[in-house]
Amino acid sequence: MTDRNDAGRIDLRDISIHLPGKVRFEALRQITTRIDGGEFISIIGPSGCGKSTLLNAVAGYLAPSGGQLRVDGEPVDGPGPDRGMVFQQNSLLPWRTALDNVAFGLKMSGVPRGERLSRAAEFLEFVGLKGFEDRYPAQLSGGMQQRVEIARVLINHPRVVLMDEPFGALDAQTRERMQQLLLDIWGRLRPTVLFVTHDIDEALILADRVLVMTHRPGQVREEIVVDLPRPRPEDIIVAPEFIALKKRCLALVQDEVRKSLIGGLEAARIELPVEA
Ligand SMILES: Nc1ncnc2c1ncn2[C@@H]1O[C@H](COP(=O)(O)OP(=O)(O)O)[C@@H](O)[C@H]1O
Numbered sequence: 246m247t248d249r250n251d252a253g254r255i256d257l258r259d260i261s262i263h264l265p266g267k268v269r270f271e272a273l274r275q276i277t278t279r280i281d282g283g284e285f286i287s288i289i290g291p292s293g294c295g296k297s298t299l300l301n302a303v304a305g306y307l308a309p310s311g312g313q314l315r316v317d318g319e320p321v322d323g324p325g326p327d328r329g330m331v332f333q334q335n336s337l338l339p340w341r342t343a344l345d346n347v348a349f350g351l352k353m354s355g356v357p358r359g360e361r362l363s364r365a366a367e368f369l370e371f372v373g374l375k376g377f378e379d380r381y382p383a384q385l386s387g388g389m390q391q392r393v394e395i396a397r398v399l400i401n402h403p404r405v406v407l408m409d410e411p412f413g414a415l416d417a418q419t420r421e422r423m424q425q426l427l428l429d430i431w432g433r434l435r436p437t438v439l440f441v442t443h444d445i446d447e448a449l450i451l452a453d454r455v456l457v458m459t460h461r462p463g464q465v466r467e468e469i470v471v472d473l474p475r476p477r478p479e480d481i482i483v484a485p486e487f488i489a490l491k492k493r494c495l496a497l498v499q500d501e502v503r504k505s506l507i508g509g510l511e512a513a514r515i516e517l518p519v520e521a
């Protein structure tokens with residue numbers, strides 16, 4: 246668990262994504278941005294604007310229809326252990342213990358069983374789950390399951406961690422604790438993090454920069470630098486600088502939601518049959 250020396254730089258240039266279907270569906274349009282290695286980026290925007298699609302593209306699950314996508318200068322052409330994804334609904338195997346779930350990721354890389362298990366134990370301890378190695382996912386709380394999920398991703402030493410509303414299903418208190426845990430992990434391992442959330446407070450508490458997306462097809466509406474000192478105290482959310490940033494984010498997102506509603510209404514009107 247060493248410093249990452251700035252690995253994990255992401256370059257998106259004119260990334261467009263069309264999803265297959267009966268009609269060509271434009272999910273993302275010409276996204277261009279550069280993310281430094283070790284940077285923490287939050288992504289917000291109206292629901293359906295393409296946030297998950299963007300993460301899936303960086304993960305390599307989804308090939309862009311146009312543009313260039315590079316991690317550390319290398320074109321992304323499929324999933325890889327250098328990029329780990331944490332979903333809201335975790336991907337733990339219910340019939341495996343916490344330890345086996347975390348160790349499982351290493352099996353593919355051919356690490357011998359003994360070493361897999363000892364490294365898995367180390368990572369479970371890292372996320373504060375020492376003593377829970379033998380529990381099955383159903384025997385763990387939602388927050389604990391997400392910690393196992395995070396350990397499962399971290400064990401591969403990803404340069405990039407992609408998080409798709411990872412704390413969205415947790416209660417407020419657990420969510421706050423998970424945010425602090427994540428910041429602690431990020432501070433120690435320094436992966437690049439792309440963190441999708443619909444919670445503006447959460448976006449600002451965590452990030453170096455917030456990427457605000459437009460309504461569909463998603464484009465980058467604005468990149469907001471969160472120049473708040475770290476570590477950020479719990480009461481940062483009532484600081485005037487924080488509130489100013491929050492107002493800006495809120496105004497942008499609300500404007501995009503409004504535009505998407507108007508767009509939807511107009512589209513519906515066009516589709517109405519013309520009466521003679
Ligand atoms: N497999 C698919 N086929 C067609 N449309 C899809 C598919 N998956 C998602 N979409 C649509 O693409 C848009 C972007 O989806 P998504 O990236 O999940 O948005 P977000 O995560 O911002 O809510 C949405 O309008 C969604 O309905």
Ligand SMILES: [Mg+2]
Pocket residue numbers: 296297298409
């Ligand atoms: Mg989504």
